Every structure is written in structure tokens, then in C-alpha cells.
Amino acid sequence: MEHGFFRVITSARFCELLRLFEPVPSETLALEDCLDRILAEDILSGEDIPALDRSCMDGYAVRAADTFGASEGNPAYVELARSAAIDEVVTRHLSSGECMGIATGGSVPPGADAVIMVEHTQMLGDTTVEIRKTVTPGENVMLRGEDVGEGQVALPAGRRLRPQDVGLMAAIGRLEATVFRRPRCGIISTGDELVPVHHTPRPGQIRDVNSHTLACMARQAGAATHSMGLVPDQREALKSALARSLEENDVVFISGGSSIGTRDLTIEVLESFANGEILAHGVSISPGKPTILARVGGKPVLGLPGQVTSAQIVMLVFGLPLLVHLGGDAGAFDPARRIMRPARLGANLSSKPGREDFVRVRLEERDGELVAMPRLGKSGLLRTMLDADGLVRIEASLEGMRAGQDVDVWIF
Amino acid sequence: MEHGFFRVITSARFCELLRLFEPVPSETLALEDCLDRILAEDILSGEDIPALDRSCMDGYAVRAADTFGASEGNPAYVELARSAAIDEVVTRHLSSGECMGIATGGSVPPGADAVIMVEHTQMLGDTTVEIRKTVTPGENVMLRGEDVGEGQVALPAGRRLRPQDVGLMAAIGRLEATVFRRPRCGIISTGDELVPVHHTPRPGQIRDVNSHTLACMARQAGAATHSMGLVPDQREALKSALARSLEENDVVFISGGSSIGTRDLTIEVLESFANGEILAHGVSISPGKPTILARVGGKPVLGLPGQVTSAQIVMLVFGLPLLVHLGGDAGAFDPARRIMRPARLGANLSSKPGREDFVRVRLEERDGELVAMPRLGKSGLLRTMLDADGLVRIEASLEGMRAGQDVDVWIF
Numbered sequence: 020m021e022h023g024f025f026r027v028i029t030s031a032r033f034c035e036l037l038r039l040f041e042p043v044p045s046e047t048l049a050l051e052d053c054l055d056r057i058l059a060e061d062i063l064s065g066e067d068i069p070a071l072d073r074s075c076m077d078g079y080a081v082r083a084a085d086t087f088g089a090s091e092g093n094p095a096y097v098e099l100a101r102s103a104a105i106d107e108v109v110t111r112h113l114s115s116g117e118c119m120g121i122a123t124g125g126s127v128p129p130g131a132d133a134v135i136m137v138e139h140t141q142m143l144g145d146t147t148v149e150i151r152k153t154v155t156p157g158e159n160v161m162l163r164g165e166d167v168g169e170g171q172v173a174l175p176a177g178r179r180l181r182p183q184d185v186g187l188m189a190a191i192g193r194l195e196a197t198v199f200r201r202p203r204c205g206i207i208s209t210g211d212e213l214v215p216v217h218h219t220p221r222p223g224q225i226r227d228v229n230s231h232t233l234a235c236m237a238r239q240a241g242a243a244t245h246s247m248g249l250v251p252d253q254r255e256a257l258k259s260a261l262a263r264s265l266e267e268n269d270v271v272f273i274s275g276g277s278s279i280g281t282r283d284l285t286i287e288v289l290e291s292f293a294n295g296e297i298l299a300h301g302v303s304i305s306p307g308k309p310t311i312l313a314r315v316g317g318k319p320v321l322g323l324p325g326q327v328t329s330a331q332i333v334m335l336v337f338g339l340p341l342l343v344h345l346g347g348d349a350g351a352f353d354p355a356r357r358i359m360r361p362a363r364l365g366a367n368l369s370s371k372p373g374r375e376d377f378v379r380v381r382l383e384e385r386d387g388e389l390v391a392m393p394r395l396g397k398s399g400l401l402r403t404m405l406d407a408d409g410l411v412r413i414e415a416s417l418e419g420m421r422a423g424q425d426v427d428v429w430i431f
Numbered sequence: 432m433e434h435g436f437f438r439v440i441t442s443a444r445f446c447e448l449l450r451l452f453e454p455v456p457s458e459t460l461a462l463e464d465c466l467d468r469i470l471a472e473d474i475l476s477g478e479d480i481p482a483l484d485r486s487c488m489d490g491y492a493v494r495a496a497d498t499f500g501a502s503e504g505n506p507a508y509v510e511l512a513r514s515a516a517i518d519e520v521v522t523r524h525l526s527s528g529e530c531m532g533i534a535t536g537g538s539v540p541p542g543a544d545a546v547i548m549v550e551h552t553q554m555l556g557d558t559t560v561e562i563r564k565t566v567t568p569g570e571n572v573m574l575r576g577e578d579v580g581e582g583q584v585a586l587p588a589g590r591r592l593r594p595q596d597v598g599l600m601a602a603i604g605r606l607e608a609t610v611f612r613r614p615r616c617g618i619i620s621t622g623d624e625l626v627p628v629h630h631t632p633r634p635g636q637i638r639d640v641n642s643h644t645l646a647c648m649a650r651q652a653g654a655a656t657h658s659m660g661l662v663p664d665q666r667e668a669l670k671s672a673l674a675r676s677l678e679e680n681d682v683v684f685i686s687g688g689s690s691i692g693t694r695d696l697t698i699e700v701l702e703s704f705a706n707g708e709i710l711a712h713g714v715s716i717s718p719g720k721p722t723i724l725a726r727v728g729g730k731p732v733l734g735l736p737g738q739v740t741s742a743q744i745v746m747l748v749f750g751l752p753l754l755v756h757l758g759g760d761a762g763a764f765d766p767a768r769r770i771m772r773p774a775r776l777g778a779n780l781s782s783k784p785g786r787e788d789f790v791r792v793r794l795e796e797r798d799g800e801l802v803a804m805p806r807l808g809k810s811g812l813l814r815t816m817l818d819a820d821g822l823v824r825i826e827a828s829l830e831g832m833r834a835g836q837d838v839d840v841w842i843f
Contacts, residue, residue, distance in 0.1 A: 182647035183816040235594035
């Protein structure tokens with residue numbers, strides 16, 4: 020086996036394995052609480068929205084034919100039948116040669132088929148309106164059912180609800196909807212050199228960083244996080260912590276357990292579950308190679324490297340898409356979801372063919388151009404992630420990239 | 432005055448006015464709760480991080496000079512002095528010709544200045560290690576203070592705290608930090624034709640959409656929202672609702688009050704506050720022209736159009752940057768903050784010179800290329816915002832844009 024440790028798979032294959040896990044169950048939430056969730060049902064409209072033809076403008080409802088040919092130099096004239104309040108539904112039929120004053124949002128009376136903006140008119144005396152522009156049938160009118168028709172699907176299952184989607188729910192009077200609930204995400208940190216953040220480390224010890232960065236990242240991806248804190252590198256302690264975390268959560272992230280010191284222990288513990296199975300151990304990305312994926316009782320367990328930067332990169336590349344996928348989003352692994360900014364690479368980068376590299380870069384503006392400056396450094400340090408704005412990905416087929424090349428920077 | 436109603440200003444000028452408002456006060460929060468907030472203090476490190484030189488690799492601590500010239504074909508040999516546990520601080524000085532087994536994260540013993548990866552070594556018997564690669568001084572070692580030095584600024588005031596920044600706080604043992612609190616954002620919807628979402632509208636009435644979309648958008652920008660719901664288009668009702676909302680919040684958004692029906696009323700009410708002042712009334716963007724900005728008792732009040740799409744565009748262009756600015760982020764109005772995707776424009780767009788247009792577009796993939804298809808439609812309908820992925824901005828100086836042009840789509 021490569022390097023005498025394990026057989027690596029590609030990141031594409033790793034994502035395929037992640038995609039096999041089932042989304043979490045759904046729950047029913049009130050209108051605004053559905054924001055950013057994925058719909059678990061089709062939402063049907065029980066009404067036409069708008070319910071009636073409504074005006075888009077302040078002006079006069081007219082029969083468009085009465086305005087044909089009208090212009091500044093050759094105005095048309097119609098008689099003002101009346102004006103209507105904004106919430107009034109006028110039943111009086113508008114005849115040819117008549118108009119009715121109407122406010123934005125007001126309902127268009129029967130017989131009228133267009134609205135002329137007040138700016139293109141002039142009152143002459145009390146009842147005559149001069150029309151200085153031609154309007155076409157339907158102009159400045161929101162048609163009945165134009166947003167959504169009665170019985171139609173207003174919002175389909177699987178859709179991520181943006182503010183405007185919540186707006187449509189409001190428009191059709193939906194007070195709640197069934198959405199996938201937030202994935203519950205357990206976080207375990209292992210490593211005998213680690214102490215909790217409120218401890219003063221003895222020489223040789225360091226504070227636990229991964230519990231906190233991973234929880235923050237998971238929260239940004241919409242998960243509810245439950246950190247178990249530090250667990251000693253001991254078989255029984257790790258097994259009982261993992262068992263408890265799996266019981267309470269939909270997915271568990273263990274950091275540290277994939278570095279050489281404790282990797283075998285994590286693997287051993289995962290395999291010791293009667294319903295446990297290692298799906299992958301090693302992925303051809305750098306940093307992040309020693310990543311572990313297991314399934315225990317149907318739930319995913321992701322073993323992240325203990326090195327702080329490696330753990331964050333693995334979380335970005337695999338952990339966060341997994342959480343979004345578990346939250347019911349079918350497009351979670353679509354690379355188009357990543358926020359990218361085009362830039363010019365500021366330095367040569369070398370890479371080992373067969374390995375996908377994620378290089379931290381800082382975006383700097385030089386002569387009006389955005390330049391991605393690599394921040395090379397040790398993955399056990401936080402510094403490169405602190406200085407960087409995002410990642411440049413070097414495909415596995417490449418031996419590197421040249422300074423001056425166009426790159427897409429994956430912003431984090 | 433233009434159109435007989437008001438004098439419009441540019442969006443750049445409007446943003447300058449918004450930028451004059453002071454950020455909200457700060458608060459002290461626990462470690463992970465600081466995520467996505469803006470630091471209101473410099474965070475100093477009381478320690479060197481790392482506290483000691485530490486290994487980045489599993490392997491052997493060596494004196495680099497002992498490996499100079501070593502290769503697969505011409506290995507060097509050193510004697511294994513001992514191995515160290517990961518949390519052990521070795522005090523024994525490493526002499527020339529010696530090495531020490533070390534795990535990732537372990538502290539490098541005095542005398543050693545590099546670590547060679549275990550993959551590039553071979554044990555010969557019990558005590559001799561064959562070295563097959565040259566390492567340079569400092570190689571595979573995280574140096575004391577490389578993340579941050581004692582007494583240095585770990586994170587400066589004004590910085591938005593990402594997961595890795597929270598990670599650095601954890602590393603230096605900071606349990607809490609002083610950050611700008613969430614802006615509190617009051618939302619008022621006016622319009623006599625509107626009813627709350629749980630009502631069944633009579634003919635001519637429609638449900639209140641803006642309260643919900645604006646609250647959702649504000650929450651996405653990190654604000655805490657307090658919706659007053661619907662307020663009748665009456666002077667005293669609007670004044671008392673506005674007074675109450677200003678008392679409880681840092682900023683108030685009123686939608687509807689800038690359309691012709693109630694615009695004068697909103698202006699009149701804002702001017703009737705002894706400490707109220709209209710800063711702008713009308714901005715040269717479309718949709719969104721009748722936007723109002725006032726200052727009442729030092730707090731901003733933004734009057735948004737009642738048309739649902741216009742309200743959302745004004746919120747994107749002015750409302751959300753204002754909230755981010757109030758939250759202490761000095762770069763809130765930087766256009767580089769917008770999430771953009773390059774695409775090819777799929778149709779001609781016309782525009783009135785002197786007016787900045789925001790056109791809703793849907794991104795479609797055609798022949799492997801991303802095409803931005805305009806979704807033209809009435810701004811009183813939700814449909815275009817539902818169908819669209821983002822906005823194309825047409826600069827005020829242009830008369831339009833041509834199909835096939837490269838555009839940057841502002842994703843929402």
C-alpha cells in the first residue's frame with residue numbers, strides 16, 4: 020500500500036461516498052423560520068396571486084385602444100369617470116372614452132386593460148384627462164395569477180428558501196412549511212497533547228483549536244453543533260464518546276484521530292462497532308490525505324486530520340458539503356456552489372501529479388488587478404488560514420501552475 | 432423638480448450619506464458566539480503560539496547538518512537517542528549524529544533544528560536510523576511564536592471573525608471578546624390595501640409580503656429584526672409606530688411609505704419629529720427611485736418602495752450594506768463584498784442614461800457557458816425575483832448593454 024499506510028481514493032470518489040447518506044428528517048416551521056432551509060414538500064397555491072388585475076403605476080386605468088396614436092404632439096382625451104381607493108374593487112364597467120384614477124397596487128376596473136402613468140397625462144378642468152402617450156393592452160398591469168395560479172406549485176420540494184421565496188409563502192397565506200431540519204453535528208477532538216481552551220497548557224501541551232473552528236464552520240453551513248470537547252486517546256473513552264455522539268447527532272466529526280499517533284486507534288474503534296464500516300481511509304488531496312470516512316448505524320463519521328489547517332481544508336472540501344447534503348440540498352456537492360473570485364496567480368506553484376492541492380492564497384490588488392498570492396506554510400499552524408482569503412485548487416493531473424495564470428479563488 | 436416630485440441623487444451619494452451613521456455599541460461574547468461579528472478591540476496574545484518549536488510530521492528530530500547530502504542512493508546514518516511522547520518536553524540535548532523519534536505536534540528537543548519524515552527513513556536494527564533525504568534547518572518544524580508572538584496583536588479591532596480567527600482566540604486562551612453587537616432593525620409595513628399573512632384578503636386587498644422578505648434579508652446580514660407588522664396610512668398611527676420602533680432599534684425600515692399614495696405622509700411624519708431630518712428623497716436607480724433616507728434622533732430611517740421587487744432591490748443595494756456598516760464593518764459598502772459570477776449577457780438591455788439599472792437575471796448554462804438571461808417584469812410582482820439568480824447592474828452612463836457582452840452577475 021502506498022507509503023505503507025493506506026490506499027488513497029480521489030476526492031470525486033470520496034464525494035460519491037458522502038452522497039450515499041440519506042438526508043435528515045423534516046420538521047414543520049413557521050414562515051420566517053423556513054429561511055435558508057430546504058423545502059421537504061411542494062407548496063401549492065390555493066389562490067391566484069395577484070387575485071385581480073392590479074395597476075403597477077399611479078395613473079389612470081384606460082382602454083388601451085383609446086390611447087392608440089396618442090403622443091405629446093397629438094394627445095388623446097378621455098373623461099374621468101371617477102377615482103378609486105387603493106383597496107377598493109370597482110365594479111363599474113369602463114366604457115370607451117372613459118378613464119379611472121388608480122394608485123399603484125389598485126385593482127383595474129372591468130373594461131380597462133391598461134394603465135397610463137400620471138406623468139404622461141394632464142388634467143384639463145375637472146373631468147377631462149389629456150393622454151400624451153400610447154399604451155398597449157396589458158401595459159402597467161399585473162395580471163391575475165401572474166405570480167402563481169390557483170392550484171399551481173408555488174415552490175417545489177427541494178428548493179432552498181430565499182427571502183423572496185418566504186415572500187411568496189406570505190403572499191399565498193402559508194403560515195408554515197415542512198422543511199428538512201438542521202443536521203445535528205457532533206464534534207470530537209482527540210489528542211493527548213491537547214487541553215481545553217480555559218486551561219493553561221503545560222510545556223508540550225496546546226489548546227484545542229479544532230473543536231472551535233469546526234463548530235463555527237458547521238454552524239455557518241446551517242448545522243446545529245454539539246461538541247463533546249476533548250476525548251483522551253484511549254480505546255474505551257473514544258468508543259463511548261463516539262457512541263454517545265452518534266446517538267445524539269446525524270453526523271460526527273472526529274479531528275485528530277486520523278494523524279499517525281491515533282489513526283489506528285480511531286480505525287480500530289470505528290471497526291469495533293457491530294454496525295460500523297470503514298468506507299474510505301485516505302484521499303488524494305493535500306492537505307488532508309489521512310481523512311477517514313466510516314458509516315456507523317447508517318450515520319456518517321468523518322475523521323479529520325488533527326493539524327489545524329488540514330482539518331479546516333477537509334471540512335471545506337468534504338465536511339460542509341456533507342452537512343448541506345444531509346440538510347436536504349441535492350446540489351450540495353455542485354462546485355458551482357463555491358463562492359469564487361477570478362484572479363491572476365502571483366507565484367509559481369508546484370504540485371505532485373495524482374494529488375489535488377488546495378493552496379491558501381491572499382488576494383492583493385496590484386495595478387488594478389486582483390492577484391492571488393500563495394501563503395505557503397505548515398498545516399499545523401493557523402497562520403496561513405488567518406492570512407488567506409481563499410484557496411486555489413490545483414487539479415490532480417497537473418504538476419503545478421505558473422505565475423500569471425488565471426485562477427479562480429475559492430473564497431472562505 | 433424632476434417629474435414634479437423630488438430631486439434624485441446618485442447611489443454613490445446615497446451610500447456616502449448612509450456611511451455617516453455611527454456603528455452600534457459593542458458587547459462581550461463567549462468564544463464561539465463571536466463568529467461572524469466584528470472585533471471592537473485589539474486582541475493581544477499573552478503567549479508565544481506555538482509555545483515551543485514543534486514537529487509538523489511523524490518522524491525523527493535531527494540536526495539538519497547531519498542529513499546534508501543524504502539521498503536514496505547515498506543515505507546518512509544517525510543513532511536513535513530515544514522517542515518522545517507527543518505531550519512530552521524533552522530536555523536532553525541532541526548531539527551531532529543523534530536523532531529522536533517524534534510525532535506530529537511533538538516538541539523538538541534542544542539541539543535539533545529539523546524533522547525528517549518517517550517515510551524517508553528506515554530503522555536498521557534497534558538504534559540506527561537510515562536517512563534517505565536531506566532536510567534543511569527549520570524543515571518540518573513549526574517555530575515558537577510563528578502563529579503569533581507574546582505581546583503581539585493576534586487579531587486587530589475591525590476584523591470580521593471567521594472560524595480560523597475564533598481558532599486563534601482558542602489557541603491563545605481567549606474565552607471571550609468585545610465585538611459590535613447585532614444591529615437591531617425595526618421593520619414597518621404600510622399600505623391600506625395590505626392585510627397580515629394570516630388574514631384572507633378581501634377583493635382588492637393583498638397580504639403583506641415586505642415585512643417578511645425584509646426581515647429575512649436583514650437576518651441574513653446579521654441583524655436582529657423586530658417587525659412592527661402593518662401600520663395604517665394615518666399620520667398619528669405611523670408616527671407612534673415609528674417612534675416606538677426607533678426607541679427599540681438602531682435602524683428602521685419602512686416599506687410602502689415611499690410610493691405615491693403614502694409618500695407624502697411618510698415624509699410629513701419624518702419631518703414632524705423635532706429631531707428628524709430628511710437626508711435624501713429619490714435616488715437614480717431603477718427599480719427603487721422613490722427611496723427616502725432620514726435621520727431621527729441620530730438613527731437612520733430608510734423608506735423603501737412598497738412594490739415587493741423594488742423593496743428587495745433597495746434592501747440589497749442600500750439596506751443590507753447599512754446593516755453591515757452599523758455592525759462595525761468598515762468595508763460594508765465595498766462593491767468587492769458582493770458575490771459575483773461572470774457570465775455572458777443573453778439579451779440586449781436598454782436603459783435610460785443617468786439612471787443605474789438593476790436587472791434581474793437567471794443563470795443558464797448553454798454550450799458549457801454561463802448565460803445571464805434577463806427576467807423583465809413588473810416590480811410589484813415577486814415572479815422575477817423568484818426566477819432570478821442575481822442582478823446585472825447597468826451603469827448610469829450607459830444607454831444599455833448588448834447581448835453577448837461579458838457581465839458580472841451579483842448573486843442573491
